[in-house]
Amino acid sequence: xxxxxxxxxxxxxxxxxxxxxxxxxxxxxxxxxxxxxxxxxxxxxxxxxxxxxxxxxxxxxxxxxxxxxxxxxxxxxxxxxxxxxxxxxxxxxxxxxxxxxxx
Numbered sequence: 132x133x134x135x136x137x138x139x140x141x142x143x144x145x146x147x148x149x150x151x152x153x154x155x156x157x158x159x160x161x162x163x164x165x166x167x168x169x170x171x172x173x174x175x176x177x178x179x180x181x182x183x184x185x186x187x188x189x190x191x192x193x194x195x196x197x198x199x200x201x202x203x204x205x206x207x208x209x210x211x212x213x214x215x216x217x218x219x220x221x222x223x224x225x226x227x228x229x230x231x232x233x234x
Contacts, residue, residue: 150232151180154203158182158227161197163190166224170232179206180229191225204230 147155150170158165165184169177184194191208198205205227212222 150234153233180232183226
């Protein structure tokens with residue numbers, strides 16, 4: 132069952148970009164442990180709106196299902212590994228990318 136909830140307010144997550152807040156809320160409310168997000172665009176860490184999250188093989192599909200059900204318009208679901216100092220591999224992690232920011 133997909134959880135539908137109201138949009139977080141700025142006071143709930145003061146450091147969270149307003150343009151990705153809705154997606155983070157949907158994921159967290161549906162049991163997804165997020166750890167990084169950005170609304171994307173010039174001056175931001177990511178070129179597009181994206182959320183990264185922890186989880187096993189099924190968690191990416193659960194996140195995608197929640198986003199599709201609520202019409203958040205995801206464009207990519209990625210399983211990623213970070214390479215630290217050009218030698219150490221960490222992960223995998225999930226990343227979901229969206230067509231546009233949510234504001």
